Amino acid sequence: MEERKTIAVIGAGAAGLMAALAAAEAGAAVTIYEKMGRPGRKIGITGKGRCNVTHVGERERFLKNMVGNGKFLYSAWNALDNDALREMLRCAGVETKEERGGRVFPVSEKAADVVAAFEHTLRRLGVAFRLKTPVQELWQEDERLCGVTLADGRREKADAVILATGGASYPGTGSTGDGYRMAEAAGHTLTPLQPALVPLEVEEEWVKELMGLSLRNVEASLWVDEKCVASEFGEMLFTHFGLSGPIILTLSRQAVMAVAAGSFVEIRVNLKPALTEEVLDKRLARDFASLGRKKAVHCLDELLPASLRPVVLDLAFINTAKEIGQLTREERHRLLELLQALPFTVTGARPLAEAIVTAGGVCVNEVDPRTMKSKKVEGLYLAGEVLDIDGNTGGFNLQAAFSTGYLAGRSAAQ
Numbered sequence: 001m002e003e004r005k006t007i008a009v010i011g012a013g014a015a016g017l018m019a020a021l022a023a024a025e026a027g028a029a030v031t032i033y034e035k036m037g038r039p040g041r042k043i044g045i046t047g048k049g050r051c052n053v054t055h056v057g058e059r060e061r062f063l064k065n066m067v068g069n070g071k072f073l074y075s076a077w078n079a080l081d082n083d084a085l086r087e088m089l090r091c092a093g094v095e096t097k098e099e100r101g102g103r104v105f106p107v108s109e110k111a112a113d114v115v116a117a118f119e120h121t122l123r124r125l126g127v128a129f130r131l132k133t134p135v136q137e138l139w140q141e142d143e144r145l146c147g148v149t150l151a152d153g154r155r156e157k158a159d160a161v162i163l164a165t166g167g168a169s170y171p172g173t174g175s176t177g178d179g180y181r182m183a184e185a186a187g188h189t190l191t192p193l194q195p196a197l198v199p200l201e202v203e204e205e206w207v208k209e210l211m212g213l214s215l216r217n218v219e220a221s222l223w224v225d226e227k228c229v230a231s232e233f234g235e236m237l238f239t240h241f242g243l244s245g246p247i248i249l250t251l252s253r254q255a256v257m258a259v260a261a262g263s264f265v266e267i268r269v270n271l272k273p274a275l276t277e278e279v280l281d282k283r284l285a286r287d288f289a290s291l292g293r294k295k296a297v298h299c300l301d302e303l304l305p306a307s308l309r310p311v312v313l314d315l316a317f318i319n320t321a322k323e324i325g326q327l328t329r330e331e332r333h334r335l336l337e338l339l340q341a342l343p344f345t346v347t348g349a350r351p352l353a354e355a356i357v358t359a360g361g362v363c364v365n366e367v368d369p370r371t372m373k374s375k376k377v378e379g380l381y382l383a384g385e386v387l388d389i390d391g392n393t394g395g396f397n398l399q400a401a402f403s404t405g406y407l408a409g410r411s412a413a414q
């Protein structure tokens with residue numbers, strides 16, 4: 001009888017769990033090594049605990065939203081696309097639903113259900129879980145991969161190893177970047193690690209006054225050296241250091257790179273994107289006419305949330321003790337400009353540990369995209385965020401981890 005292939009999966013995150021599943025289904029004897037006490041700690045906090053597991057749509061949408069090396073993921077998507085993932089989850093007892101904008105979540109809105117479904121399925125398939133068992137390094141002898149070396153120095157044999165240790169953000173979940181070190185030690189090249197989907201820090205001190213304020217239906221534009229390079233419509237949030245929220249996270253990758261390149265980087269927020277300049281000007285003129293005898297401090301009462309009004313009035317140099325009827329045309333135009341382009345000077349981003357995703361990682365040129373097999377080390381496969389891949393918010397990063405994990409697991413078992 002032919003012996004079953006033995007496979008060691010390092011990391012029980014999205015990519016590792018899926019890799020273990022695919023390998024076990026293909027008949028391999030799989031052991032999954034996880035440094036934390038429970039699998040899927042990061043999955044558990046995704047989508048604010050609701051787990052935005054994927055996004056609806058065709059392959060092209062997925063590849064376009066994987067802004068870091070999307071093309072590399074062509075075969076991985078073909079191996080396990082969004083519909084196949086949803087069907088797999090359904091069979092494991094997790095029904096999913098599509099929300100506005102195309103994001104997909106479990107109907108239960110519980111990320112923990114996704115983790116539990118994987119754990120249950122893997123145990124049923126006979127996968128061995130080795131929790132609280134950090135892998136220290138890949139065990140290689142004479143350039144041959146023999147298995148893994150654990151943190152306590154013990155060595156465990158395997159015919160193939162799948163490196164699925166994730167990125168280096170939110171280290172409290174176990175994703176401390178160990179896999180980058182292991183891959184590099186085995187001969188792989190790393191592209192520099194950068195925070196992606198990360199809150200931005202700004203120069204303007206007054207942003208602190210807005211801390212906690214969330215704005216919906218606004219448009220944030222990213223300006224690099226006075227040129228608009230991207231804009232996003234949706235929700236954003238002010239923090240004590242700067243800007244956060246979905247549309248800021250989406251713009252952050254380009255902003256981080258532009259700051260690193262030494263460019264002058266701004267975010268300009270259109271607070272009233274549904275109104276053209278002309279319509280907004282007429283609206284201001286009308287409001288000002290009807291509020292004539294009131295003090296100027298009240299001139300934006302109908303237009304902005306309370307905490308934002310003094311900031312905008314101050315930036316427009318409005319004497320708030322004046323009557324609204326006495327505001328000049330120039331003053332109205334200054335307000336108009338700020339309402340359409342409230343500017344923030346981006347100085348940098350929050351650290352990698354606070355990023356949703358790590359951009360950079362194991363160079364994808366050194367991995368076969370059809371199998372996720374290392375071109376440097378025979379018997380090694382890589383999947384998930386440890387690779388130099390990253391995507392927009394919306395479920396694309398988990399889909400990428402699941403797709404690459406599936407392909408790696410299936411290939412390793414063959």
Ligand SMILES: Cc1cc2nc3c(=O)[nH]c(=O)nc-3n(C[C@H](O)[C@H](O)[C@H](O)COP(=O)(O)OP(=O)(O)OC[C@H]3O[C@@H](n4cnc5c(N)ncnc54)[C@H](O)[C@@H]3O)c2cc1C
Binds near residue numbers: 134165173179355401
């Ligand atoms: C707050 C937050 C919210 C997010 N929300 C979403 C979302 O809603 N939708 C989405 O698509 N993406 C989301 N993401 C991104 C997504 O979670 C990741 O891209 C994805 O989890 C990556 O999967 P992975 O398996 O590669 O890595 P991880 O899920 O990070 O798993 C890696 C695993 O490897 C283990 N490990 C590391 N080193 C070792 C070692 N030496 N030995 C043994 N085990 C080790 C870790 O403990 C960890 O369990 C979110 C991320 C964060 C931080």
